[in-house]
Amino acid sequence: MSYWYSENRPQRQFGAVFDTNKCIECQTCTLACKTTWTTGRGQEFMLWNNVETKPYGSYPLAWDLQVLSKLGPQTWEGDTYTGQTVFEAAPAGLRVLGSERQSIDYNYPNVGEDEILGKVDRGGSLSLPQEMWMFYLARICNHCTYPACLESCPRSSIYKRPEDGIVVIDQGRCRGYQECVKACPYGKVYFNPSTGTSEKCIACFPKIEQGLQPQCFVNCIGKIRLQGWVSTPDKVKEDNPIDYLVHVRKMALPLYPQFGLEPNVYYVPPVHVPDQFLFQMFGPGVTKAKEAYLNAKEDKTLKGLFALFGCTERTIPYFKIVGDYAVALDDDRREIVRVPIYEPVVVRKAQDRIYQIMRSNTT
Amino acid sequence: MKTILMILLLVLMAGCRGPIIDTQQVPAKYVAGALPTEDPASGMWDDAPEHPAKMMVQDVTEPKLIEPGVSLLKVRALHNKDWVVFRLEWDDPTQDLIPKSGSSSDAVAIQFPMRQGSDVPDPAMGEQNKGVRIWFWKSVWQDDDERKKSGKGDRISTLYPNAAPDHYPFEAEPLKKDAKAQTEAARRYAPARASGNPILVRPNSNPVQVLMAEGFGNTTPAGSQPSAGRGVWKSGKWMTTIARPLKGGDELGTLEPGKRGYIAFAIWDGAKQHTGSRKMRSGWVPFILNEQ
Numbered sequence: 298m299s300y301w302y303s304e305n306r307p308q309r310q311f312g313a314v315f316d317t318n319k320c321i322e323c324q325t326c327t328l329a330c331k332t333t334w335t336t337g338r339g340q341e342f343m344l345w346n347n348v349e350t351k352p353y354g355s356y357p358l359a360w361d362l363q364v365l366s367k368l369g370p371q372t373w374e375g376d377t378y379t380g381q382t383v384f385e386a387a388p389a390g391l392r393v394l395g396s397e398r399q400s401i402d403y404n405y406p407n408v409g410e411d412e413i414l415g416k417v418d419r420g421g422s423l424s425l426p427q428e429m430w431m432f433y434l435a436r437i438c439n440h441c442t443y444p445a446c447l448e449s450c451p452r453s454s455i456y457k458r459p460e461d462g463i464v465v466i467d468q469g470r471c472r473g474y475q476e477c478v479k480a481c482p483y484g485k486v487y488f489n490p491s492t493g494t495s496e497k498c499i500a501c502f503p504k505i506e507q508g509l510q511p512q513c514f515v516n517c518i519g520k521i522r523l524q525g526w527v528s529t530p531d532k533v534k535e536d537n538p539i540d541y542l543v544h545v546r547k548m549a550l551p552l553y554p555q556f557g558l559e560p561n562v563y564y565v566p567p568v569h570v571p572d573q574f575l576f577q578m579f580g581p582g583v584t585k586a587k588e589a590y591l592n593a594k595e596d597k598t599l600k601g602l603f604a605l606f607g608c609t610e611r612t613i614p615y616f617k618i619v620g621d622y623a624v625a626l627d628d629d630r631r632e633i634v635r636v637p638i639y640e641p642v643v644v645r646k647a648q649d650r651i652y653q654i655m656r657s658n659t660t
Numbered sequence: 661m662k663t664i665l666m667i668l669l670l671v672l673m674a675g676c677r678g679p680i681i682d683t684q685q686v687p688a689k690y691v692a693g694a695l696p697t698e699d700p701a702s703g704m705w706d707d708a709p710e711h712p713a714k715m716m717v718q719d720v721t722e723p724k725l726i727e728p729g730v731s732l733l734k735v736r737a738l739h740n741k742d743w744v745v746f747r748l749e750w751d752d753p754t755q756d757l758i759p760k761s762g763s764s765s766d767a768v769a770i771q772f773p774m775r776q777g778s779d780v781p782d783p784a785m786g787e788q789n790k791g792v793r794i795w796f797w798k799s800v801w802q803d804d805d806e807r808k809k810s811g812k813g814d815r816i817s818t819l820y821p822n823a824a825p826d827h828y829p830f831e832a833e834p835l836k837k838d839a840k841a842q843t844e845a846a847r848r849y850a851p852a853r854a855s856g857n858p859i860l861v862r863p864n865s866n867p868v869q870v871l872m873a874e875g876f877g878n879t880t881p882a883g884s885q886p887s888a889g890r891g892v893w894k895s896g897k898w899m900t901t902i903a904r905p906l907k908g909g910d911e912l913g914t915l916e917p918g919k920r921g922y923i924a925f926a927i928w929d930g931a932k933q934h935t936g937s938r939k940m941r942s943g944w945v946p947f948i949l950n951e952q
């Protein structure tokens with residue numbers, strides 16, 4: 298792969314795992330980010346965190362379809378991508394294959410929400426390639442290892458923090474060229490017409506610096522998110538929760554790996570969605586990832602690890618399983634919190650004898 | 661027969677009022693007294709010779725301009741031995757003021773080598789240790805000022821007159837009685853303002869910014885900003901003045917009457933999303949401040 302600058306990895310890299318199977322698209326994360334960072338003049342349509350329904354939703358409008366159609370054939374040989382990334386596919390005179398972004402593209406954050414299409418008993422009135430399914434895709438900036446936004450900025454106003462790999466735009470230096478807005482294939486840089494500069498997710502770095510997970514993580518209702526640190530494959534630590542899910546169990550996958558940015562937010566793919574669709578979105582690892590997830594209930598380590606999602610505001614760099622408990626550990630491997638892996642199951646009779654009523658369980 | 665036709669043509673041409681065209685250089689005409697630094701339509705321009713500057717796509721550094729923009733910039737100049745003012749005229753079918761996603765501000769700039777003389781730096785933003793100084797006019801800065809003076813709304817209410825945002829924290833009830841606290845709260849959600857970004861936090865309401873550069877990607881505002889200018893867009897045409905003092909000192913360089921120097925130009929079309937290096941530019945054009 299060709300990148301404008303030479304490889305330069307940070308001391309440690311911000312990483313995250315999102316479990317798509319648990320997201321309910323409540324948008325609490327979106328609001329958590331919005332109320333924390335983007336309620337200013339000019340930030341009205343700016344959602345650093347957004348959640349869209351796939352296959353029909355997208356914010357900004359058609360962000361993924363634009364790149365996918367421009368990128369040309371995206372071929373894989375086994376686990377190796379043999380097509381072009383957005384860097385090789387850059388048109389002459391530009392550093393990266395960009396997308397068109399108009400201000401109207403940001404006006405419909407809920408387009409396609411909850412839309413499904415599928416087979417109904419006597420046949421649908423129209424037919425589309427998708428089966429009856431949909432899923433929610435929560436998105437923040439991926440704080441990429443090879444950030445297209447950073448590469449595209451001709452005045453080097455964007456930098457990757459050496460201490461944590463978080464990608465930020467220097468708001469004092471940006472001159473509002475919007476190169477990054479066009480260059481990020483994930484559509485995760487936004488132009489602020491009030492200040493004339495471009496802005497993006499900062500991974501809540503003031504919290505990260507205090508050892509706390511970002512706002513959109515700790516406020517997640519579905520507890521689908523875990524923030525930590527992701528290692529390169531040669532430096533994997535088995536007791537690092539992100540490494541464990543990404544490298545050891547290979548069940549959390551990067552979003553559109555073929556773009557070539559090495560995004561650092563990893564997704565557990567939705568188990569009910571056809572592989573054919575997911576291949577394109579998460580690469581060839583989806584079948585195995587889904588399988589591992591479906592078997593997680595038999596697997597104490599996995600089950601325990603997922604129980605740690607959303608259980609503390611602290612960042613969880615390490616974890617261990619002790620008996621029937623999953624234990625979150627800090628950088629010095631001291632205990633932060635422990636949670637039971639198995640919750641007590643109570644089977645309630647349908648008839649309540651005391652109140653003489655019938656109950657039905659709806660969940 | 662041919663000679664007669666030529667004479668006839670010359671007589672006819674002399675009858676039409678039009679500027680003297682100087683294709684070789686930009687000659688600044690000397691006038692005593694005040695210059696029309698903010699009046700591109702002033703009658704004083706009528707007697708100034710005009711240089712038709714050829715504009716070309718910026719294709720030296722990425723991001724390059726792929727689709728060519730306007731190829732001609734008409735330049736006139738006047739000076740009074742203290743200041744020189746340029747009037748720049750170019751075609752632009754749309755007036756683009758406030759930048760938003762997918763469009764930017766119309767803009768124009770003049771550039772001088774830091775040190776006048778024949779050993780000029782690269783016309784594309786200069787070189788290391790051979791810097792250039794740029795006077796950059798941007799339509800949105802002028803528009804900000806005009807809207808403010810005429811009591812019109814800010815950029816957002818101008819772009820989206822029908823928008824009805826629910827709430828901004830700086831509009832919270834307890835802050836309403838305390839202007840200072842309110843400004844502070846608004847600043848907190850405008851990081852570019854809070855960090856003093858020079859495209860936003862400007863020393864005056866002047867739509868021209870003085871910049872220094874030594875190559876690509878390092879353009880920086882100069883410590884002092886002596887400049888003036890104003891653009892008028894009418895019927896698909898911008899006419900913009902940009903003025904600078906002749907004596908710019910150690911930081912901005914000096915222009916001397918009677919001595920030949922160099923100047924270069926650049927134009928940005930907001931509708932085509934020209935920004936930064938995506939621009940039409942010229943090479944160095946000889947430039948002289950006439951003594952009479």
Ligand code: SF4
Nearest residue numbers: 320323324326517519
């Ligand atoms: S808060 Fe969590 S569950 Fe709700 S939409 Fe966001 S990611 Fe999904």
Ligand code: SF4
Nearest residue numbers: 438439441445446481
């Ligand atoms: S997701 Fe986009 S904005 Fe974020 S680091 Fe990657 S390229 Fe930059």
Ligand code: SF4
Nearest residue numbers: 330498500501511513
């Ligand atoms: S990490 Fe922080 S800044 Fe980024 S989307 Fe989440 S809440 Fe917003």
